[in-house]
Each structure stands twice: as C-alpha cells, then as structure tokens.
C-alpha cells in the first residue's frame with residue numbers, strides 16, 4: 001500500500017465521514033444518512049425568487065428589498081435545521097462543502113444568465129468569529145467561489161456593532177436590530193459589481209436586506225442572495241434560527 005493510501009485510510013479511521021445533518025458515521029464518500037435524506041425538505045421548482053419559496057408556497061406579497069432575488073435549496077426544517085445547527089455550533093466547518101454544493105446548484109438553476117462579479121458573505125463580529133473559530137457564511141462564500149468560478153471577498157462587508165441574535169427578536173424588531181450595523185469598508189471593491197451575497201438561513205430577510213442596502217449604497221450594481229435554507233412563514237414560531 002502506498003503512503004498516500006495509508007494516510008487516507010488512517011484519516012478515515014480517525015475522522016470518519018459523518019452525516020452532515022445528524023452526525024452519524026457513514027461509509028466513505030457519503031454525506032447524508034438515509035434517514036436524514038428522507039427528512040430533508042427541498043424547495044421544489046418552480047420557485048419564487050422574491051422570497052425563495054416554491055411557487056406553491058409563496059404568499060405573493062413581498063416587501064421591497066435592496067436585493068434583486070434570493071435562492072436556496074432547502075426549507076429550514078427537519079434534518080436541514082439540525083445540519084445547520086451542527087454546522088454553526090458544533091464545530092463542523094466541513095459541512096460547508098455539502099451546503100455550498102447544493103447552494104451552487106440552486107444558483108445555477110434559478111439564476112441562469114446572471115454573471116456575478118463577486119461573492120460576499122454576511123459578516124460576523126470579529127470577537128464572535130474568534131470564539132466560534134470560523135464564520136459559517138465566509139466558509140460558504142469560499143466554497144461557492146470555487147464552485148461557481150467567481151472571486152469571493154469575505155471582507156467586503158464588516159459588522160461593527162454587536163447586536164442580540166436575530167432569533168431572540170420578533171419580526172419587526174429584527175429590522176431595527178440590524179439597522180446600521182454593517183459597513184462596506186472599501187466601496188471600490190464592490191463598485192459597479194453584480195454581487196452574490198450568501199448566508200446560512202433567511203428568516204425575515206432583514207439581515208440580507210440590510211447588507212444588500214449597504215452594498216448598493218457603496219456602489220454595487222445589483223445584489224442577489226443565496227442561502228442554505230429559508231424559513232417558511234407558517235413554521236416561523238417553531239423554526240427560528242439559532243443565531244443571526
């Protein structure tokens with residue numbers, strides 16, 4: 001056996017692949033266990049790009065947003081909800097690979113013909129990022145960058161003020177909570193560009209809207225959004241995201 005094969009085998013024993021959603025150990029090369037695969041709620045085409053829902057779930061009344069369109073592969077429910085929680089709070093940065101692959105697929109399918117110049121992410125306060133060890137949205141941006149062949153700039157937006165986590169607040173409070181907390185430190189980095197803004201979960205969309213507003217204010221031409229999952233309205237009470 002070659003040295004490389006040995007090393008791969010050793011690594012797979014020490015760090016076996018685990019289900020992205022429930023954490024169960026899996027055979028090599030797999031990312032989801034059978035049970036979780038069945039509990040994933042995908043957003044089926046055709047989709048409404050104003051809210052990200054399947055057209056059949058869309059309420060058709062959308063507040064005006066600073067971003068043009070939003071797409072996501074999943075609803076924030078069942079196995080995906082657990083997977084995102086694991087990704088954010090259980091030190092599973094490698095989950096970004098699976099989630100970004102699904103996000104890239106939904107961007108390609110739902111936003112064909114849009115030529116993105118830049119991928120940016122929803123920022124975290126530096127102290128919070130240090131505590132967690134990574135910003136999950138930045139990991140998604142980097143993976144998306146490789147998959148879509150578009151450069152990523154994870155410092156295009158920054159967060160300068162600490163705020164309570166969005167899930168601790170009610171809908172109307174969420175907008176106020178993020179108002180003015182994001183900045184574009186270097187406007188020339190986004191000026192005239194078509195930007196793909198990514199984050200893990202869209203609940204009310206207040207965070208994405210505020211980030212898009214700042215990007216547009218700094219001179220970005222258009223802003224589109226991609227998330228892992230969106231929260232369906234009827235489930236909001238029990239489907240709050242665990243953090244901003």
Ligand SMILES: [Zn+2]
Nearest residue numbers: 019022033036
């Ligand atoms: Zn599983």
Ligand SMILES: [Zn+2]
Nearest residue numbers: 048050051058
């Ligand atoms: Zn809609």
